[in-house]
Amino acid sequence: MTRLFNDPAEFADEVLDGFVAAHRRWVRRVQGGVVRNTAKTPGQVAVLVGGGSGHYPAFTGLVGQGLAHGAVSGNIFASPSAQQACSVAKAAESGGGVLLLFGNYAGDVLHFGHAAEILTQQGIPTRTFAVTDDVSSAPADQAAKRRGVAGDLTVFKAAAAAAEAGLGLDEVYRVAERANDRTRSLGVAFSGCTLPGADAPLFTVPEGRMAVGMGIHGEPGIDEADVPSADGLAELFVSTLLADLPADLTDVRGQRAGVILNGLGTVKHEELFVVYRRVAQLLAEAGVEVVDPEVGEFVTSFDLAGASLTLFWLDEELERYWTAPADAPAFRKGSLTPAPPAPEDLAVDSAEQTVPEASEESREAAGVVLTALEAVRKVIDGNADELGRIDAVAGDGDHGIGMQRGAVAAVDAAREALRLGAGAGTLLALAGDAWADKAGGTSGALWGLLLRSIANTLGDKGKPTAATVSQGVAAGLESVLKVGGAKVGDKTMVDVLVPFAEALAAGVGESRGLAEAWGHAAEQADAAAKATADLVPRIGRARPLAEKSVGTPDAGAVSLALIAGVVHGVLADRKGV
């Protein structure tokens, strides 16, 4: 239960403000996250870590000498945006390129991947790597599908120490990959977490029972069992992880391993030490030599009651990086020579925004686009709680907040664009970028793409027509399919976007006006969204909770249908559109 918060939608930003205020020796705030507050080493690879909030000390608490150069910080349990990652990367990089490290979650993969493309195009060589240490999230022969949990720390630490040692970008990437190959984690949960403002936990575990293999956003595990003794939990952890070894390791006797016993939110350090006592005995009995074990909180899951064990199988190189000194707000090891503080003035991009020239007709249409976005904002505001509730049935409960943050940002950006004289295309493009930036998460990335695709087709020259709008929606659909990889029937927003785009194109092809064709398409969208209740999810976070989700529609499908409906209202009010 989270007791102390103000506006839930502002919680993650306010966490960041307070964190930075308390840790100025290590970090400074930049757009999108934090960077080290110490002088840069020219030519050093900048290792940036990131993901959603709610996992402290991941990710911001791991920024400092010997560890990350910066952290990109999203909303609670939602990946940050590509814009945030670009902004933090530009503040942190010092000429050696950038490695973006994050856990393997859809939104993170989309946003960090897009950021890497943008940064590389802008002359900053950038690579990404997704951590996949959670053995419960996929079988060993599908290790690339596994989620990233507390093993984030071993990969972050090894890569960052390699960067600190002066290795180049490709070499630092190689170290991250090797560290990930040799890291395995298993988590358990005794009760769920409750996000700020929510009146119920995101998920529950029956009293006296334990979810085995549960992920850090309540993703279901592989089993449920009675809550064991501390020794019993240690035995489960160690036996499971010794049965899932890296491919190049067959006999653990004589091997050296880093160990992390991680509290997931509300398990006391004292309880962890009791568990660790037995973990250490069991590893010694198996002939494993433990190196620099860590017991505490490293990657949490808000106020979830649970714990995880991570084994990091070391070779000579990985051990050097695992044991190298580090000094971050939430992780200190050894002693190092403090770097001088960073200069006061980190370059801030303060150039006045301008917009390309637009025709009179396009500027007029931009006003209609703004009205439509205002209607979208209103309908999302009115349904945010319900969207969160639906998303919590099988997802992570953040869809309402994410859509709300996206819609608010889109309207603000669109108003400013209109003030600057933008045409319809530019206004919608800026709104889409602002949506993706503030919403984060999978749907933020996809909504940003969708709006940008429509914007590109509208352009700033002539009056948007039914045909250009329909082509824009079709282009948006194509991008969402390509980038998101979902198909019809997977139980996502695609199940609504496909019939919507098809009905719109058909209506426009029959020479109906835009408002009429859109209205018909919106009815199809509404029916398609309702029909997703019958589907079993095959992609995204809802996939593992497949059965639980049947009977509830997909949150992203519902929000898309709501939006299609209110935009029709705006178009219908504009006779002749």
Ligand SMILES: Nc1ncnc2c1ncn2[C@@H]1O[C@H](COP(=O)(O)OP(=O)(O)O)[C@@H](O)[C@H]1O
């Ligand atoms: N690969 C995908 N392609 C299209 N839509 C997707 C995909 N994955 C998830 N979605 C949509 O995103 C919605 C979840 O959005 P949101 O909660 O904002 O993101 P996250 O799951 O990253 O927190 C889902 O309800 C679904 O409609």
Ligand SMILES: O=C(COP(=O)(O)O)[C@@H](O)CO
């Ligand atoms: O939840 C997270 C990312 O989830 P997405 O579904 O990818 O948005 C985040 O907490 C871990 O980075």
